[in-house]
Amino acid sequence: MKKLYTITLAALVVLLISSCTKKEAVTDTKLSYSFSAGNLNASLSSNASASGVVVAPGTNGSINWATASINIAKVEFSATKAGSPVLLESKNFYLVNALKPDSLSGTVSLASGVYEHNEFNLAMSSSLTNPPLLLTGTYIEASGTKIPVRFEMNQAQVIKLEAARVEVTSGTYVAKVSIQLNALVAGLTASDFGQTTRTGTNNTIIISSTINKTLYDKLVSRFSATLSVNFSKQ
Numbered sequence: 129m130k131k132l133y134t135i136t137l138a139a140l141v142v143l144l145i146s147s148c149t150k151k152e153a154v155t156d157t158k159l160s161y162s163f164s165a166g167n168l169n170a171s172l173s174s175n176a177s178a179s180g181v182v183v184a185p186g187t188n189g190s191i192n193w194a195t196a197s198i199n200i201a202k203v204e205f206s207a208t209k210a211g212s213p214v215l216l217e218s219k220n221f222y223l224v225n226a227l228k229p230d231s232l233s234g235t236v237s238l239a240s241g242v243y244e245h246n247e248f249n250l251a252m253s254s255s256l257t258n259p260p261l262l263l264t265g266t267y268i269e270a271s272g273t274k275i276p277v278r279f280e281m282n283q284a285q286v287i288k289l290e291a292a293r294v295e296v297t298s299g300t301y302v303a304k305v306s307i308q309l310n311a312l313v314a315g316l317t318a319s320d321f322g323q324t325t326r327t328g329t330n331n332t333i334i335i336s337s338t339i340n341k342t343l344y345d346k347l348v349s350r351f352s353a354t355l356s357v358n359f360s361k362q
Contacts, residue, residue, distance in 0.1 A: 133198065158300060164305075164306060190267075192265050203218045204216070204217050210242070248283075248291065250289065277323075308354050308355075324340045
């Protein structure tokens with residue numbers, strides 16, 4: 129009887145292990161992240177409704193961004209698949225040149241299937257040497273005078289982005305995060321930049337949490353509106 133019990137117990141253990149193995153999801157898909165900034169040159173008008181329109185580089189009455197760096201501590205991807213929650217993390221993205229098209233970073237593994245309620249939480253924070261966001265460029269007055277601009281978003285931010293339902297098949301996918309910088313000044317006016325404190329011999333407009341804070345707060349509040357994300361298969 130004891131021998132029969134031992135054999136039966138062993139059989140049940142094997143069956144349980146086999147059952148669990150069959151339920152494990154096969155991660156046959158890779159997901160990478162791509163970040164790119166566009167629409168670098170935007171109008172700055174005395175009329176708020178006319179600001180934020182994409183214009184040619186060097187246009188009088190505009191802001192022209194030349195460099196962009198982003199420090200992302202973590203990207204958290206959450207979704208539901210067949211009614212079950214999915215949560216994946218990727219850490220430490222530092223984009224020295226976010227103006228370079230489709231800079232790929234990080235890779236996580238996924239299982240094929242339909243993903244719904246897709247959300248990406250981007251945690252932007254400071255490192256010892258880099259702020260969450262740094263933009264440099266030139267503000268060109270209506271008269272044509274060119275003034276250097278440095279926007280340093282030096283406070284941590286968490287940006288939530290949503291993506292449409294997607295059916296993932298075996299292969300490689302990219303979550304493309306687009307940053308449309310013209311939206312950063314939509315609804316502002318030329319006086320927002322014109323009536324600022326200037327710094328140094330070249331009268332640079334430094335925008336941070338301690339300098340030109342009124343303009344800083346306006347840009348920070350608009351930043352999330354510049355970002356969007358979508359899936360694409362490679």
